[in-house]
Amino acid sequence: MDFDLTEEQRLLKDSVDRLLADAYGFDARKRIVASEGGVSPAVWAQFAELGLLGLPFSEEQGGFGGGPVETMLVMEAFGRALVVEPYLATVILGGGLIRHAGSAAQQAAILPAVAAGERRLAFAHAERQARYDLFDVATTARPDGEGWVLDGQKGLVLHGDGADTLIVSARTAGATRDLTGLGLFLVDASAPGVSRRGYPTQDGQRAAEVTLTGVRVGPDAVLGDPKGALPAIERVVDEAIAALCAEAVGAMEASLQSTVEYLKTRQQFGTPIGAFQVLQHRSAEMVVALEQARSMAMLAAMMATAPDARERRAAVSGAKAQIGRSARFIGQQSVQLHGGVGVTMEYQIGHYFKRLTMIDTLFGDADHHLGLTADAGGLINS
Amino acid sequence: MDLRFTDKELAFRDEVRAFFKQALPPQIRNRITSGHHPTKDDLVTWQRILNAKGWAVPHWPAEWGGTDWTPVEQYIFQEEMQLAPAPQPLPFGVNMVAPVIYTFGSEAQKRRFLPRIANIDDWWCQGFSEPGAGSDLASLKTRAERQGDCFVVNGQKTWTTLAQHADWIFCLVRTDPAAKKQMGISFLLIDMKTPGVTVCPIQTIDGGHEVNEVFFDDVRVPVENLVGEENRGWDYAKFLLGNERVGIARVGVSKERIRRIKQLAAVEMSGGRPLIEDRRFREKLAAVEIELKALEITQMRVVAAEGRRERGKPDPASSVLKIKGSELQQATTELLMDVIGPYAMPYDPHSEEGSNEPPVGPDWAAMIAPNYFNTRKVSIYGGSNEIQKNIIAKAVLGL
Ligand SMILES: Cc1cc2nc3c(=O)[nH]c(=O)nc-3n(C[C@H](O)[C@H](O)[C@H](O)COP(=O)(O)OP(=O)(O)OC[C@H]3O[C@@H](n4cnc5c(N)ncnc54)[C@H](O)[C@@H]3O)c2cc1C
Numbered sequence: 042m043d044f045d046l047t048e049e050q051r052l053l054k055d056s057v058d059r060l061l062a063d064a065y066g067f068d069a070r071k072r073i074v075a076s077e078g079g080v081s082p083a084v085w086a087q088f089a090e091l092g093l094l095g096l097p098f099s100e101e102q103g104g105f106g107g108g109p110v111e112t113m114l115v116m117e118a119f120g121r122a123l124v125v126e127p128y129l130a131t132v133i134l135g136g137g138l139i140r141h142a143g144s145a146a147q148q149a150a151i152l153p154a155v156a157a158g159e160r161r162l163a164f165a166h167a168e169r170q171a172r173y174d175l176f177d178v179a180t181t182a183r184p185d186g187e188g189w190v191l192d193g194q195k196g197l198v199l200h201g202d203g204a205d206t207l208i209v210s211a212r213t214a215g216a217t218r219d220l221t222g223l224g225l226f227l228v229d230a231s232a233p234g235v236s237r238r239g240y241p242t243q244d245g246q247r248a249a250e251v252t253l254t255g256v257r258v259g260p261d262a263v264l265g266d267p268k269g270a271l272p273a274i275e276r277v278v279d280e281a282i283a284a285l286c287a288e289a290v291g292a293m294e295a296s297l298q299s300t301v302e303y304l305k306t307r308q309q310f311g312t313p314i315g316a317f318q319v320l321q322h323r324s325a326e327m328v329v330a331l332e333q334a335r336s337m338a339m340l341a342a343m344m345a346t347a348p349d350a351r352e353r354r355a356a357v358s359g360a361k362a363q364i365g366r367s368a369r370f371i372g373q374q375s376v377q378l379h380g381g382v383g384v385t386m387e388y389q390i391g392h393y394f395k396r397l398t399m400i401d402t403l404f405g406d407a408d409h410h411l412g413l414t415a416d417a418g419g420l421i422n423s
Numbered sequence: 424m425d426l427r428f429t430d431k432e433l434a435f436r437d438e439v440r441a442f443f444k445q446a447l448p449p450q451i452r453n454r455i456t457s458g459h460h461p462t463k464d465d466l467v468t469w470q471r472i473l474n475a476k477g478w479a480v481p482h483w484p485a486e487w488g489g490t491d492w493t494p495v496e497q498y499i500f501q502e503e504m505q506l507a508p509a510p511q512p513l514p515f516g517v518n519m520v521a522p523v524i525y526t527f528g529s530e531a532q533k534r535r536f537l538p539r540i541a542n543i544d545d546w547w548c549q550g551f552s553e554p555g556a557g558s559d560l561a562s563l564k565t566r567a568e569r570q571g572d573c574f575v576v577n578g579q580k581t582w583t584t585l586a587q588h589a590d591w592i593f594c595l596v597r598t599d600p601a602a603k604k605q606m607g608i609s610f611l612l613i614d615m616k617t618p619g620v621t622v623c624p625i626q627t628i629d630g631g632h633e634v635n636e637v638f639f640d641d642v643r644v645p646v647e648n649l650v651g652e653e654n655r656g657w658d659y660a661k662f663l664l665g666n667e668r669v670g671i672a673r674v675g676v677s678k679e680r681i682r683r684i685k686q687l688a689a690v691e692m693s694g695g696r697p698l699i700e701d702r703r704f705r706e707k708l709a710a711v712e713i714e715l716k717a718l719e720i721t722q723m724r725v726v727a728a729e730g731r732r733e734r735g736k737p738d739p740a741s742s743v744l745k746i747k748g749s750e751l752q753q754a755t756t757e758l759l760m761d762v763i764g765p766y767a768m769p770y771d772p773h774s775e776e777g778s779n780e781p782p783v784g785p786d787w788a789a790m791i792a793p794n795y796f797n798t799r800k801v802s803i804y805g806g807s808n809e810i811q812k813n814i815i816a817k818a819v820l821g822l
Contacts (some may be wrong), residue, residue: 080654169784170641172764173694196784197765218695242768243792252784309559319809336589373753376799380557380807381582384800391628402765408703 045338053107054114060087063124067389068124074245078203079113080126085158089237094132095373098140103153109342110278113287120291123392125246127200132165133284134199135162137277138208141264141295142225151206151227162349163204165195165228165251166274175274180253182211189263191214191226191234191256203247204230210274213267223274224267226258231259233379244396272350272400279357282404283345286338286364289400293331293368296375296393298322303379303390320378327371334367349357358410365407368397426720428495435492438501443507446472451510454685458790460511460631463546463588469510470543470764479541480517487537489523496731498722505675513585516540517690518549522595522666523659527651536591536612546586550594550613550637553661557582558810559597561604561657565639567596568612574598574611574649576619576642578671582804586622586635590614599654610656612648617815619643627800629793630770664806671741672748674719680755681712686788687762698762709763711754718747739819742811749801749808756795 046054064084067075070231075082085257088094096111098104112133119128139151139162154160171177178408180193201207208306209229234256237247265273301324314320329365341360347353374396376383379390401407415419428436451465461469473479474488483489485790492500504511512518522538524532539545556563560776565578586592592613599607619642625634648751670759685708687701698704725740760767766784770792782789804809816822 102510130635167765169766174694177695197768216593238783241770243770248768308555309557309562311559311562317809319812324486349721373799377802378808380803381552381634381800384803386626386628386630391796394799395628398760398795399768400790402760402767405762406761408761412703 046110048258050110050114053111054118056091057093057115057118058121060091061118061124065122065124067123070245073117074125078218079241079245079322080200080203081166081216081245085126086129087383088126089156089158092156093128094153094158095152095197096253098136098152098156102140102228103150103156106383107157107343109283112280112284113338113342116284116287117291117294120396121290122292122293123245123292124387125244125311127163127247127286129288130164130200130204131160131162133281134164134277135204135206135208137280138164138225138273141276142270142273144301147227147261147264157243160206161200161204162206163198163201163210163230163249164277165198165201165207167197168194169196170217173409174218174245175278176223176271177218178210178213178223180209181218182213182224184213184228185257188259189226189267191228191258192237193253195253198237198249198251199254200247201230201251202237202247206230207235207251208264209251210270217392220271221410223269223270225264225270225273227262227264228253228256228258243400244399245392246399259274275354278404279341279353280345282357282361283338283341285400285403286334286341286360289364289368289397290335290338292393292396292400293334296371296390296397297324297327297331297418299390300327300375300378314378323374323378327374330367330370334364337363351417355414355420358405358413358417361405362407362410362414365410368401369407372397426501428722429535431500432495433592435496439500441501442478443503443509444477447507447509447673448477449776452507455508455510457787458794460633463585466513467509467543467701470512473512474542479495480521483521483537483541484525487521487533488541490707494726494798497773498726501670502675505673506679507677513543513546515549515584515593516543516545518591518667519549519663520547521813523650523663525592527610527659529647531647532612532650540543545590546585546588548583548586548589548592548615548637550583550586550592552582553579554581558807560660563597563608564594565594565596566600566645567598567609569598569646570643572646573643574609574646576611576613576644578639579777580639581634582625583635583637584633586615586637587624589622591615592620593634593650595656595660597657602654606655607654608656608660609653610650610659611644612650613642613644614648617642617644628796629797631793631797659697665741667741671720672718673752674715674746674748676682677715677748677755678719679750680752680759681708681715684708684755684758685760685761691762691764693764696717708758711751714747714754715751718751719746721747729792739815742806742814742819745806746808746811752801753798756791756798759791760795763788763791 092105093115095104096107099106136155139148168179182189182191207227207230209226211224212222213224233256234254235251242248304320307312307314337360341357344353344356375390376394382388383390473563480488480491481490524536553563567574567576579671592615594611595608596606596611619640621638623636624632689697691698693701731816766788769783771782771789
C-alpha cells in the first residue's frame with residue numbers, strides 16, 4: 042500500500058499548479074470564458090509545451106506514458122482552478138478512444154498532433170433519449186461502397202464546437218437500445234453534412250449539438266470493430282469519470298478552503314463568523330465529505346485500468362456516486378456559509394458550486410451510479 | 424379536530440380559483456410555469472387586476488382596502504395564488520412597508536402611500552441589509568443626520584431586491600450613533616429620484632439581475648418621511664419581519680413544482696421508459712411529498728391558531744415554517760434537476776427575453792439549472808436558516 046507520489050509525480054503536480062497560478066487566476070478565467078470560443082489557445086499551447094496534452098499516451102503514440110495517477114493530478118489541479126479548456130474532451134475522451142480502439146495507423150496519424158496541441162477532438166456520443174445509458178444510440182451508419190454514411194443527432198458534445206475531429210458513435214446494426222451493433226467513426230468536423238450548434242454550458246464550458254445528415258466517411262474512418270464498440274466506449278467513459286472525480290476533488294478542496302478563509306474574515310456580531318460552532322461543525326462535515334470523495338476518486342483512478350471490466354465498472358460507479366453526493370453537499374454549503382455573496386457571479390464560490398453540479402450530471406448522476414453499483418452487487422465482497 | 428375546509432371555505436376556494444383561472448393572463452401564467460421570473464410588467468398587470476377586483480390587499484385594514492376574510496380564507500387565497508400559478512405580489516409594498524405605515528405612520532403618510540401601494544403605482548424596495556450588516560442587521564451604519572426639516576442620509580445598502588425598478592425605498596438608518604446598537608435606528612421612506620441615490624446592479628449566479636447595491640450620498644429626505652418616532656426603527660423592523668409568518672413557507676409554490684415534476688417525469692425517458700416508472704425516482708419524490716404534506720398541515724395549524732396568538736411572545740412557528748419551507752423549495756428544484764438530467768447543462772442567457780433561436784434542449788429545460796442555483800438564496804435571505812435555528816434554540820427552547 043502506498044499513497045505517496047513519486048518524485049516525477051510531485052514535479053508534475055507542482056508545474057501544473059504553477060502554470061495555472063500564473064495563467065488561470067479567477068479574473069483570467071473570467072476573460073477566457075467571455076472570449077470568442079470560450080477557451081484559451083495560449084493556455085492550450087502551454088499545456089502542450091508542458092507535455093500535458095500527450096500525458097496519457099505511450100511514447101510510441103507521441104506521448105509520455107503517464108497513467109491514471111498522473112491524469113488524476115492534472116485534473117485535480119484543473120478542478121482547483123476551474124479550468125474550462127477542452128482537456129477532458131480532447132485528451133481523455135478523444136485520445137482515449139483512439140488509444141483503445143484505433144489502429145496503429147490511426148494512432149500515428151492523430152495522437153502526435155493532439156499532443157502537440159494542433160488537433161482537437163470531441164466525442165459525439167450522447168443523444169437526447171439516451172439520458173445516461175451508453176448503449177442507447179439511434180444515430181445510424183449505413184455501409185456505402187467501401188465506406189459509411191452517417192445520419193443522426195448528437196447532443197451535449199463537450200467542446201464539440203471547437204473540435205477539428207469528431208468521434209461519432211453510430212449504430213451499424215440492431216435497435217436503439219441494443220448492446221451490440223455500435224461503431225465509432227472519425228468525422229472531420231467540417232465535412233459536408235455535419236452541422237454544429239455550439240453554446241456555453243451552465244459552468245462556463247462549451248458544448249454543441251451536432252446534426253449528421255448523409256455524412257460520408259471512408260473505410261479508414263472506422264475505429265476498431267464497427268459492430269462491437271461498446272466495450273471501448275465504456276472503458277473510455279470510465280477513464281473520463283475517474284478524471285472527473287479527480288477534478289471534482291480539486292474543486293471541492295478549493296471550495297472548502299475558500300469557505301474556511303471566508304469564515305475567518307467575515308465579521309458579524311462583533312466576531313468572525315467562524316467562531317460560531319454550528320459553522321465550525323458544518324465545515325468539519327465538509328472535510329469528512331471531501332475526504333470520502335478523495336478516497337473514492339483514488340479508487341476510481343486505480344481501478345480505471347483494471348483488466349476485469351465488471352470490477353472496474355462497479356468501482357468507478359461507486360466513486361461517481363460518492364463524488365456526486367459529496368459535491369452536492371460541499372457545493373451547497375459553501376454557498377450557504379458565504380451568505381448573500383455566495384449567490385453572486387462576482388464571487389468565485391458560486392462558480393465552484395456550478396461546476397460541481399455539472400460534474401454530477403456528466404456521464405451519470407449520483408442516483409444513476411448508485412443504481413449501477415447496486416446492480417453490480419455493491420463494492421464489498423461477500 | 425378536522426382537516427377539512429367548511430362548506431363556506433370550499434365555496435370561497437372555488438370562487439377564488441375560478442377568478443384566477445379567468446383573470447390571470449396566459450402569458451404570465453406560462454412564464455411562471457416554465458420557471459421564469461415574472462417581469463415588472465407582469466407584476467404590475469397582475470396587481471392591478473387584483474386591485475380592480477378588490478383583492479389586492481386582503482390582509483390590510485378594511486378602511487385601506489382590506490377584506491374581512493378569516494385567517495383560513497386568507498390562507499386559501501394565498502395558496503390558490505401560488506397554485507394558479509400567479510406572480511406573488513411584490514412583497515416590499517403590500518406586505519412589508521404598508522403594515523408599518525398603517526400601524527405606525529401618520530395620517531398623511533397613510534393617505535399618500537397606501538392607495539398607491541395597493542395599485543402598485545409606486546414600486547417599493549427594502550433597504551435593510553448593508554455590506555457589514557447581514558445577519559447582524561443591527562450593526563447597520565447608514566447615517567441620517569437631522570438638518571433643519573431634512574435628514575441627510577449617507578451610506579450604502581446592499582442586496583436590495585429589484586431596486587432597479589423602484590420609486591421608493593424604505594430604509595433603516597442610524598439617527599443616534601451614540602445609542603446602543605438597536606436603539607439609535609430610525610425607519611425612513613426615501614424617494615429613489617432624490618439626488619444622491621445611486622443604484623448598481625449585482626449579478627446573481629444564474630446570470631440574473633434581481634439584487635442591487637444602493638448608495639446614498641448626501642441624500643436630503645424631508646422629516647415628514649420618518650415613520651413613527653425617531654430612534655424606534657428597530658421595533659418597526661421587528662414588527663415588519665414578524666408579519667411574514669404564513670406564506671413564508673411557500674407551500675403552494677413547492678406543491679405546484681411537484682405537479683410539474685410529475686408531468687415532466689412522465690415524458691422524460693430514463694432507462695428506455697418514462698422516468699416516473701423508475702421506483703428509485705418515485706421514492707425520492709415521495710419522500711419530498713411527505714415532508715411537504717407535513718409542512719402544509721403545520722402551516723394550517725398556525726393559521727388556525729392565528730386568532731389566538733399572543734403578540735410579542737416568542738413562537739417557533741415562523742422559524743419552523745421558514746426552515747422547512749426553504750429546504751423544500753430547494754429540494755423541489757433539485758428534483759427538477761434529476762428530471763432533466765444532462766440537459767440541465769446548456770446555458771441560454773437569452774431564455775429570459777425569449778430569443779428567436781429555439782432552445783438547445785426541450786423548451787422547459789432552460790430555467791431548471793438557473794432556478795436550482797438561484798434558489799440557494801431562500802435559506803440565506805430573510806434570516807438565514809442558521810439564524811432561524813438560533814431563534815428556536817434560544818428564544819423557544821431557552822438553551
Ligand atoms: C437574493 C437575495 C435577496 C435579498 N434581498 C434583500 C432585500 O431586498 N433587502 C434587504 O435588506 N436585504 C436583502 N437580502 C439580504 C439578506 O437578508 C442577507 O443576505 C441575510 O441577512 C444574510 O446576511 P449576509 O448575506 O450578510 O450573510 P452573513 O450574515 O455574513 O452570513 C454568512 C453565514 O454565516 C451564518 N451566520 C451568521 N451569523 C450567524 C450566527 N450568529 N450563528 C450561526 N451562523 C451565523 C449565516 O447563516 C451564513 O451562513 C437579500 C439577500 C439575497 C441573497
